[in-house]
Amino acid sequence: MQRDIFLAGAGQTRFGEHWDKSLRDLMNEAIDAAITSSPCTALDIDMIVIGNMLGEIGSDQAHLGSLTSALLPHRPPAIRVESACASGSLALHTACAFLESGRAKTVLVVGAEKMTDVSADVIAEALMGAADAEEDRPAGLTFPGIFGLIASRYMYEYGLKRDDLSIVSAVHHARAKENPYAQFRSEISPEAVSRSTLVADPLRLLDCSPISDGAAACILSTQHQSDIRIAASQIAVDTLSLVHRPSITSFSATKDAAEKALQEAKIKLSEIRFLETHDCFSIAALINVEDLGFADPGHGISVYRRLFERKNDAPVLVNESGGLKGCGHPVAATGIKQIIDIAKVLRRDGERFGMAHNFGGAAATCGVHILEHSHA
Amino acid sequence: MQRDIFLAGAGQTRFGEHWDKSLRDLMNEAIDAAITSSPCTALDIDMIVIGNMLGEIGSDQAHLGSLTSALLPHRPPAIRVESACASGSLALHTACAFLESGRAKTVLVVGAEKMTDVSADVIAEALMGAADAEEDRPAGLTFPGIFGLIASRYMYEYGLKRDDLSIVSAVHHARAKENPYAQFRSEISPEAVSRSTLVADPLRLLDCSPISDGAAACILSTQHQSDIRIAASQIAVDTLSLVHRPSITSFSATKDAAEKALQEAKIKLSEIRFLETHDCFSIAALINVEDLGFADPGHGISVYRRLFERKNDAPVLVNESGGLKGCGHPVAATGIKQIIDIAKVLRRDGERFGMAHNFGGAAATCGVHILEHSHA
Secondary structure (H helix, E strand, O other), rough: OOOOOHHHHEOOOOOEEEOOOOOEEEEHHHHHHHHOOOOOHHHHEEEEEEOOOOOHHOOOOOOOHHHHHHHOOOOEEEEEEOOOOOOHHHHHHHHHHHHHHHHOOOEEEEEOOOOOOOOOHHHHHHHHHHOOOOOOHHHHHOOOHHHHHHHHHHHHHHHOOOOHHHHHHHHHHHHHOOOOOOOOOOOOOHHHHOOEEEEEOOOEEHEOOEEEEEEEEEEEEOOOOOOOEEEEEEEEEEEOOHOOOOOOOOOOOHHHHHHHHHHHOOHHHEEEEEEEOOEHHHHHHHHHHHHHOOOOOOOHHHHHHHHHHHOOOOOOOEEEOOOOHHHOOHHHHHHHHHHHHHHHHHHHHHHEEEEEEEEEEOOEEEEEEEEEOOOO | OOOOEEEEEEEOOEEEEOOOHHHHHHHHHHHHHHHHHHHHHEEEEEEEEEEEEOOHHHHOOHHHHHHHOOOOOOOOOOEEEOEOOOOOHHHHHHHHHHHHHHHOOOEEEEEEOOOOOOOOHHHHHHHHHHHOOOHHHHOOOOHHHHHHHHHHHHHHHHOOOOHHHHHHHHOOOOOOOOOOOOOOOOOOOHHHHOOEEEEOOOOEEHOOOOOOOOEEEEEEOOOOOOEEEEEEEEEEEOOOOHHOOOOOOOOOOHHHHHHHHHHHHHHOHHHEEEEOOOEHHHHHHHHHHHHHOOOOOOOHHHHHHHOOOOOOOOOOOOOOOOHHHOOOOOHHHHHHHHHHHHHHHHHHHOOOOOOEEEEEOOEEEEEEEEEEEEOO
């Protein structure tokens, strides 16, 4: 990092179905919570970066920079960033660049999504905008279909069993139970996952993160210090379509972004105590812990087995918030909410380093942030 | 500017109806032209910022960062920025922040739009995403309707006649005739504008910029120097909806962004020899030259009368490219293309400073860039 950037405030809405709230209402609620939690007033904010993917189709609304800015009394400059499900982490990354450039001293970063005002069919189509419209969509693929293919190939390559995969969502639900902002605060057994409705073979309903409304906001500042510092902010990309990749059981954008982030933070992977990772589908969580280096290829399930049994020997604690499966996944809000959750657990346990790993599409864009807690 | 940023390369497609080209094809063509014009190879590009508004609805495609990155052999990190018709200038502004932060040394900035693959009705609806979906759209407004209201009020306040307004498009078409990349290379008389089909009273068809396909790309670099430097990059916002503004015959975001840009460039307005301004509708061009300070309120038409008569005493030469009316307006491409055109005329005439003024919606977001030509 070119300058010290601190997490000066953070807040979010509950993730879930908010029939009575618009995209603007959700953003307003998260922004209010972030400002209230901080030493800043609204007037300290000299820039806004808003991450959003689905405004156009879900709410007939583009141009969210201007809309969001008008929620503050002084209408600071505002930019909307979109990178599918990685919109949140790319908004954070963009905010870091503005802070490092010196153009801004205190940036409000918002991620928000309103997914329940249109039918699930429309949202499923809109989410396919994250894949290649010329190469993936004509094949009839949806995102459950894409990750179903990935899971099939992974099971073929590594011999993973369907019932093993079910452990992943069980772990995430168990953690979400403790999170008041989570969409699903109920435990589920691996057996319930295995028995749930088939969506895209081998993936079942409870392997899939849900459709959610929600917003999350952070205040990043070079001026207002706090006990949480952004130690690294990195992004990387891969081909949009799976057809151009040498493997679909590993995501190169994750590896690239994480490697650059560890270099930037000047730490080793073993110093990361907490990880929030992008479990849009259960299989993604296994691939992610492998790509990030917490398990060898094909052995991600061993990490989740330890987490399931709440053993202390897991190499990293994953998705203590409940992850995308437990918390819900209001697309662009997820990348911001991961930062909030990492900050919470670092403070809770007095640990020093945590990582947030967020991707878009089938990891065609990936953002990795490392947070450092100074009171550890 | 925190560092010297140079325009190291630039290229664009012709703007118009490209039935045989996809959004990806258009971007590829503009990127190739930009790289070919520069001293760089593709591998020198260490970041991409892509401006686009209508990908989701016009091409079923979000997540354009990843898509654009894959057009280069080494897939650099990429971010998509959206701010309605100001997406191009906000992409440039974001690129400047990444360059000033030191995170990137050479950034490819692309603006692209594919508007003709869906019906004009669908595009008109999609463009309304640039206005307030809760406050403007339910009133039945379209953008011609919004600027029709603005024109009516302006004519009421300042006594502008319908036939005077017609001079604006005549000027832009006369300039576009000389531009090989323009959509409309034919002169039109003010009388033809006044007689054209009524669209939204008092605006007629030839007061309105068209629906266009096109892409434009710049290479901005702190490493590869050129004779054109970005002397200022500023953005500002206003309320999304007109209903919250004290006046609709002047745009505060334009004034704010331009004032900050002149301060940043450390120059006076009188040093600006060329202006590319956002004439999405003829009335906008008049308001813009007033808001930017080249004419008093209500007297923008005097600038255009001088331009129409090609008199040398105009305070600034406006839209030598043909502007949005003459060149076409592939939304996000416009803000990038303005930079390319300012660089051209500065080099052509050996002048020192030019300004590009780009806005989104009814100037709810505005980007202003000042270019400096070192060989002047």
